[in-house]
Amino acid sequence: MIDRKLAVSVDDLTVAYNYKPVLWDIDLQIPEGVLMAIVGPNGAGKSTLIKAILGIIKPIAGSIAIYNKPYKKQRKLVAYVPQKGSVDWDFPTTALDVVMMGTYGSLGWIKRPGQKEKKASLEALEKVGMLSFKNRQISQLSGGQQQRVFLARALVQDASIYFMDEPFQGVDATTEIAIINILKELRKAGKTVIVVHHDLQTVPEYFDWVTFLNVKKIATGPVKDIFNDDNLTKTYGINYKVAVNK
Amino acid sequence: MSLSEYFELLFTDYTLRTITLGTAVLGAICGMLGSFAVLRKQSLLGDAISHAALPGIAIAFLITGTKDANVLLLGALVSGLIGTFWIRGMTTKTHLKSDTALGLVLSLFFGFGMLLLTFIQKQPNANQAGLDKYLFGQAATLVEKDVQLMVIVTGVCLFVLLLFWKEFKMLLFDADYTMTLGFNTKFIDILITFFIVLAIVLGLQTVGVVLMSAMLLAPAAAARQWTNSLGIMVFLAAIFGAFSGVLGTAISASQNNLSTGPVIVLVAAVFVLVSFIFSPGRGLLFRELRFRRNRRDLQLKKTLQFMYGIAKTHENISHPHAIRILNNFQGFTKTSLRALEEKEWIELDKQLWSMTDKGFDAAQDLYNQQANND
């Protein structure tokens, strides 16, 4: 494990909104090729951690490296699936249009997407099982379908590292299985996948790596070594034995 | 003058043509840019900006002593921009919520502007009168030069809109994501906001400070009702805006010169009202009709399913049953039974009903559908 390449490296990261620290002195090394869950209670700073890594939020201290270089130089290696609730799904656009946005980064300013971009987007839609909904207005998709569209948008970026904020939120069992299969495929292809995850029951089944977070980093490492009652209790502040092993 | 006389005059009367063209172009640019304000849920921003522009007009007059529209509007532009950047600064650098910041800037700038206007009016100077037309606008004062400026600004705005279309669209939908792709979201945001300020300032002479934000929002809000495509929405908003301008000018000119600005805004409001009620996708009327139809459909299906439950226990599915046995089930009426018969799902014979093959298949489909949805 030690000599595995580091995909993401976070050093002494501290983030505050209006002077209230939300992340405190986080050190986090994520090796290449893991499928990692970030777990922690609501308000623990999971979304904030991802946003800080992606440069959406400026930290008050600390540094972040993607394959040893700052995010700005590496952003083509990184794809992002924001929390579904962070956008207005009543926006007048179609599923295909949203997925095409995934190609805008490599297009750069002003250039319009062409046939090549459209083809890649359609393929991504197919991969998430949404091809037949390509022209559907996004407000007329179910929660699970919207989530798939977001996933397709990230897939079309063809990145090396994927950050996903609660991709299983509000999806049905079928969609959850479809999504996790895609994530596992990504890992098989050598990609690094980092997922904010809420359902503690499924952590051992879905993920091979886990980070416990609650303002501070509680622990990070292989699921089989550190996913235990001790760390869960430290993170959630209550005894989790019963909850997880029920 | 009647409306038809007005439209005849339009071809011969130079002044009327200028004014009409001006209000049409103004409506179009406001509609285009208003779409962005509406989709960003920044409806109050337009109000704040237009009110913030007032002190600029007064100060420009005090400094230059001229009433040349372009000079005054330049003042309006400067103070409108200052107001806008104060709002941005307040929301990003302090704990204030954006509506608080908007409200503060609006009342602060407007109050200061009114103060200056009163001060100017008290001056012993024959030149002072007429600045208050910027409060409610006066389309009649539009001259060719003003309209030229509007056309140029609209052209530039359209060009920039097309150039940065994909960036604008993505920022509107998902700003965080746009940032992660390496786009300078601040630049895109400032570009949109700058053009919104510009459109508002252009409209002050015609529609006035007080009603300007309605001119910005109404066509866009109406357009949103008719389409699910951003491009069509912007286009429709421009059309609605232009029509409001033309119709408003026509009505006000034909009715003893009613104040043009308010009439234009009222016409735009009618567009909004009609759109909110009658648009097929989102309108209240069709939504209500759809709701009722769905409810009726659902009731029919409930009844059908209940019948299916009975029918499938018999070897011959078309075995007749007494209508009476449906009695302990709430979802049926004489009309709904007849509706089921019309669909050829059941056959009625006096006090008896029997299920058809078609009805049996339909009920089975329903069953499978439900199983799939779970």
Ligand SMILES: Nc1ncnc2c1ncn2[C@@H]1O[C@H](COP(=O)(O)OP(=O)(O)O)[C@@H](O)[C@H]1O
């Ligand atoms: N834009 C914001 N402004 C102020 N506080 C925020 C903002 N976003 C998040 N917070 C606060 O930061 C903390 C962490 O939020 P978040 O990272 O969203 O947590 P999580 O994703 O783990 O639920 C919460 O207490 C939340 O209230």
Ligand SMILES: [Mg+2]
């Ligand atoms: Mg979160």
